[in-house]
Each structure stands twice: as structure tokens, then as C-alpha cells.
Amino acid sequence: MAKPTLAFFDFASCEGCQIEFTNYGDAATLELLKHVDVVEFREAMTETTGGRIDIALVEGSFTREADRARLQDIRHRARVVIAYGACACTGGINALKNHQDDFAEYVYGEHATMPHLESGTARPISAAIKVDYEVPGCPISKDELLLVLSNLLHGTEHVTPPYPVCVECKRRETVCRYDEGDHCMGQVARAGCGAPCPADGIPCEACRGFVDDANLTALEKVLMERAGFSQKRAVGKSRMFTANLRS
Numbered sequence: 001m002a003k004p005t006l007a008f009f010d011f012a013s014c015e016g017c018q019i020e021f022t023n024y025g026d027a028a029t030l031e032l033l034k035h036v037d038v039v040e041f042r043e044a045m046t047e048t049t050g051g052r053i054d055i056a057l058v059e060g061s062f063t064r065e066a067d068r069a070r071l072q073d074i075r076h077r078a079r080v081v082i083a084y085g086a087c088a089c090t091g092g093i094n095a096l097k098n099h100q101d102d103f104a105e106y107v108y109g110e111h112a113t114m115p116h117l118e119s120g121t122a123r124p125i126s127a128a129i130k131v132d133y134e135v136p137g138c139p140i141s142k143d144e145l146l147l148v149l150s151n152l153l154h155g156t157e158h159v160t161p162p163y164p165v166c167v168e169c170k171r172r173e174t175v176c177r178y179d180e181g182d183h184c185m186g187q188v189a190r191a192g193c194g195a196p197c198p199a200d201g202i203p204c205e206a207c208r209g210f211v212d213d214a215n216l217t218a219l220e221k222v223l224m225e226r227a228g229f230s231q232k233r234a235v236g237k238s239r240m241f242t243a244n245l246r247s
């Protein structure tokens with residue numbers, strides 16, 4: 001029996017999520033590769049496909065109307081579409097520009113009119129096509145992506161944890177960043193990564209987006225009262241990976 005086909009596509013992104021996948025030399029990844037046929041993956045192979053695909057993994061934001069047709073073609077050919085990485089799921093850090101007037105001049109100065117810099121509002125790919133699953137993170141958690149793919153291949157529903165990163169952090173018995181005089185946004189960040197950042201002694205920056213009904217007013221208050229942030233810095237910090245979710 002033919003193996004399910006897997007194809008990777010990229011749009012506006014740093015391609016870090018693709019790179020993250022190519023870093024997977026572990027046993028679980030090698031086991032996965034025994035059960036799928038990778039037919040397109042620009043960072044790792046030269047072959048491409050114009051045929052049917054079982055699972056399409058799409059990285060990057062939808063920033064140009066010109067990309068809509070390519071996304072629709074992927075959707076048309078794929079049985080399942082997975083948006084992976086913050087850029088694809090919410091617009092990610094690309095969406096910061098949605099809050100900045102004249103962002104091209106701001107970043108590129110006199111070179112802002114170069115044709116390859118043409119770009120509009122950064123949106124998730126779900127703004128252009130139906131998405132079946134989302135794997136958040138900047139970059140993705142390799143274990144989570146493997147779990148999503150494994151569940152798909154086994155016909156099991158994948159559920160992203162509804163609770164915040166603090167729960168996973170406490171399970172690991174990591175000392176809280178606030179007790180170290182630092183800041184952290186694990187209180188509102190969506191779990192599923194296993195809280196690696198606080199465990200490595202750095203704050204959670206909510207790269208996976210927020211839990212449902214996150215209390216961002218309380219988060220900003222904590223950042224100001226416990227970590228000494230100005231209100232401007234607290235709002236900016238909470239917007240870094242979630243600019244499309246904030247006003």
C-alpha cells in the first residue's frame with residue numbers, strides 16, 4: 001500500500017520552522033519517515049509535486065494577495081492542511097508591522113521600494129484557506145508536530161492543551177522567573193511546548209499565542225508591578241508574537 005504523502009510549503013516567514021524539522025535526527029522522526037512519503041520540502045530536497053497530497057504543512061503568513069491562488073491550489077490538492085508555526089497560525093511576529101505605519105520605510109529606508117519587499121497586511125493562512133490543524137510556536141515544538149502527525153496517521157483527534165504554560169512549568173518544578181526577579185508570560189501562554197524556556201532560565205514570551213479568554217489586563221499589571229515594566233513596554237511585550245490578537 002502506498003504511504004501517505006507529506007509536503008512542506010512556505011510563505012512569508014524566516015523558514016525557521018522548516019529548519020527546525022530538518023534538525024530532527026531523533027528516533028521518533030526517523031520512525032515517522034518510514035510511514036510517510038515526503039514529496040516536497042524546499043529546505044531539504046529539490047523535487048516538487050503538482051499532484052494530490054495527503055498532508056500539506058504550510059509555514060509562513062499570508063501577506064500578499066498574489067499568494068492566495070497558490071494557497072488555494074495547495075488546499076485543493078491536499079486532504080489535510082496543517083498551519084505550522086506562529087507566522088502561519090496567527091501572522092506571528094510578521095504581524096507587528098500591521099501596527100506600524102510606513103513599515104517598509106521604517107525598516108528598509110531608501111530601499112523600501114524594491115519589488116521583492118512588496119507586502120501587505122500579515123495574516124494567518126486561515127485568512128485565505130480552510131485549515132484543519134494548527135501547530136503554534138516560534139519555532140514549532142518538534143515533539144508537538146510529531147504528535148500531531150502521529151495522531152493524524154492513527155486517526156486520533158489531536159487536542160491542544162487549553163491550559164497555560166505555567167501548568168507545564170509547575171509540573172517540571174521549575175523555579176518561577178518572577179522569583180528570580182525576571183518577567184514571564186507563561187500565565188497566559190498556550191501550553192503544549194512543555195515550558196522549555198523557563199526551564200532554561202529565560203522567560204516565556206508566549207510564542208504559542210494565548211489561552212482562550214486570557215486576562216491580558218492582569219498580565220500587563222503583573223509585568224508592571226512585579227517586573228517593573230512601563231505600560232508601553234508591557235503592552236509591546238504581550239504583543240510580540242500575537243500582534244494580530246491585540247489592538
Ligand code: SF4
Nearest residue numbers: 013016085086087138
Ligand atoms: S514561526 Fe518563527 S521560526 Fe517559524 S517561520 Fe515564523 S518566524 Fe520563523
Ligand code: SF4
Nearest residue numbers: 166169176177184186
Ligand atoms: S516561570 Fe513563567 S511559566 Fe513558570 S510558573 Fe513562573 S510565570 Fe508561569
Ligand code: SF4
Nearest residue numbers: 193197204205206207
Ligand atoms: S515556554 Fe513560552 S516562549 Fe517558550 S516555547 Fe513555550 S510558549 Fe514559546
